[in-house]
Amino acid sequence: MECDVLIVGGGPAGLSLARSLADSSLRVMVVERQPETAIAVPGYDGREIALTHRSIATLKALGAWHLLPPDEISPLNEARVLNGASPFALSFETTGHGGGPLSLMVPNHRIREALYHSVRDQPNLTLLTGSGVSAVKTDARSVRVMLEDGRSISARLLVAADSRFSRVRELLGIDAEVNRLGRSMMVCRVTHEEDHHGVATEWFDHHQTVAMLPLNGRRSSAVLTLPAEAMKRVAALDDAALGDELTRRYQGRLGRMQVDAPAHVYPLATTYARHFAAPRAALIGDAAVGMHPVTAHGFNLGLQSQATLARLVREAAGSGQDIAAASLLRRYEMTHRLASRPLYAATNFLVRLYTDERPGARLARDATLRVGSRLPLARRAITAMLMQR
Ligand SMILES: Cc1cc2nc3c(=O)[nH]c(=O)nc-3n(C[C@H](O)[C@H](O)[C@H](O)COP(=O)(O)OP(=O)(O)OC[C@H]3O[C@@H](n4cnc5c(N)ncnc54)[C@H](O)[C@@H]3O)c2cc1C
Numbered sequence: 190m191e192c193d194v195l196i197v198g199g200g201p202a203g204l205s206l207a208r209s210l211a212d213s214s215l216r217v218m219v220v221e222r223q224p225e226t227a228i229a230v231p232g233y234d235g236r237e238i239a240l241t242h243r244s245i246a247t248l249k250a251l252g253a254w255h256l257l258p259p260d261e262i263s264p265l266n267e268a269r270v271l272n273g274a275s276p277f278a279l280s281f282e283t284t285g286h287g288g289g290p291l292s293l294m295v296p297n298h299r300i301r302e303a304l305y306h307s308v309r310d311q312p313n314l315t316l317l318t319g320s321g322v323s324a325v326k327t328d329a330r331s332v333r334v335m336l337e338d339g340r341s342i343s344a345r346l347l348v349a350a351d352s353r354f355s356r357v358r359e360l361l362g363i364d365a366e367v368n369r370l371g372r373s374m375m376v377c378r379v380t381h382e383e384d385h386h387g388v389a390t391e392w393f394d395h396h397q398t399v400a401m402l403p404l405n406g407r408r409s410s411a412v413l414t415l416p417a418e419a420m421k422r423v424a425a426l427d428d429a430a431l432g433d434e435l436t437r438r439y440q441g442r443l444g445r446m447q448v449d450a451p452a453h454v455y456p457l458a459t460t461y462a463r464h465f466a467a468p469r470a471a472l473i474g475d476a477a478v479g480m481h482p483v484t485a486h487g488f489n490l491g492l493q494s495q496a497t498l499a500r501l502v503r504e505a506a507g508s509g510q511d512i513a514a515a516s517l518l519r520r521y522e523m524t525h526r527l528a529s530r531p532l533y534a535a536t537n538f539l540v541r542l543y544t545d546e547r548p549g550a551r552l553a554r555d556a557t558l559r560v561g562s563r564l565p566l567a568r569r570a571i572t573a574m575l576m577q578r
Pocket of ligand 1: 197198199200201202203220221222223236237238239240297320321322350351352353356357374376455473474475476482484485486487488489490491
């Protein structure tokens with residue numbers, strides 16, 4: 190088989206790149222390891238994605254936004270960061286940014302479903318499902334990919350969009366920083382007695398982090414982070430006991446909580462590829478940058494990476510240039526590194542600062558919040574980043 194752009198991974202990053210290349214002269218193929226039904230009707234995975242305004246605009250341009258069920262889009266008006274029992278809170282709200290919510294929350298499986306339906310009938314796209322990639326060979330003119338089921342595909346450009354533990358990245362010989370954090374994150378939709386007023390809270394308490402992300406009605410996505418061993422005990426609780434446990438761990442701030450949808454647990458690891466490109470190949474989405482979920486930027490950055498690559502590839506195709514020229518791939522790498530590295534470093538710094546249990550670190554956290562709460566410029570800069578259009 191032959192195509193121009195071969196994308197490995199039919200997750201949100203891979204499918205959005207495929208869609209960004211619609212209406213071009215390029216023949217696009219997506220190879221996805223799971224069967225087609227798994228990406229056509231993705232199961233609920235507990236993740237609620239906080240979308241920046243820029244991501245919302247991208248999803249609209251891709252024709253995926255209007256495919257989302259409107260009642261599953263929840264406004265997030267304000268975000269507060271709390272430290273242990275400290276009364277100081279760092280707050281991000283939209284005042285001065287033209288009003289409207291800071292972000293909109295959408296379930297990850299709905300985004301995946303909408304992206305699948307946006308590409309399903311795309312004339313220049315072939316979707317190959319049910320087989321992963323087993324080998325990759327590149328030369329100056331093309332790249333050849335062998336699938337686990339024995340088929341092979343040659344392409345002009347190969348794009349890895351196959352998750353933070355990307356097999357294609359490995360087959361291309363690109364190394365990555367991998368930090369296994371020894372902690373797990375539980376995400377669980379809950380109903381509660383009190384109103385959240387659209388406020389998201391990130392509470393860094395001792396030995397646990399609890400975030401509450403507001404969903405429509407008196408519902409939230411409870412996000413609990415614990416050391417992996419401690420999480421095993423919590424994950425084994427039945428729904429009634431888990432509701433009580435979350436109520437207790439959140440100190441009843443939203444009243445009594447009840448589990449509304451099955452909890453999902455993710456072992457936490459961050460990854461950052463040493464390069465985002467190799468001859469005739471590029472990495473996008475989590476395959477390039479696997480962010481810690483605490484600052485809610487993984488998908489947003491993934492969407493940005495595919496938009497950057499798609500723009501360069503479309504420009505090259507439109508002017509008859511090589512869509513995998515070394516200079517094009519270098520520009521992609523540089524642009525995405527500039528967009529992602531500061532966020533990746535700042536997020537990891539925040540995670541280290543707020544999960545260090547030594548007394549000195551606790552004081553440093555409190556000091557950061559006090560200073561932060563007096564630095565309207567810093568607060569405004571972060572808010573502007575969330576609101577970027
Ligand atoms: C709990 C949690 C909360 C999050 N919250 C947010 C948030 O609020 N905001 C935000 O922006 N981000 C958030 N994220 C991050 C976001 O979910 C990810 O960044 C995003 O899903 C990455 O998309 P992707 O397409 O790059 O990779 P994935 O979603 O991992 O998709 C990869 C695809 O590739 C396929 N695949 C894998 N290997 C192969 C192979 N060898 N061959 C073929 N196919 C293969 C897989 O089956 C899958 O379909 C969160 C993550 C977690 C865990």
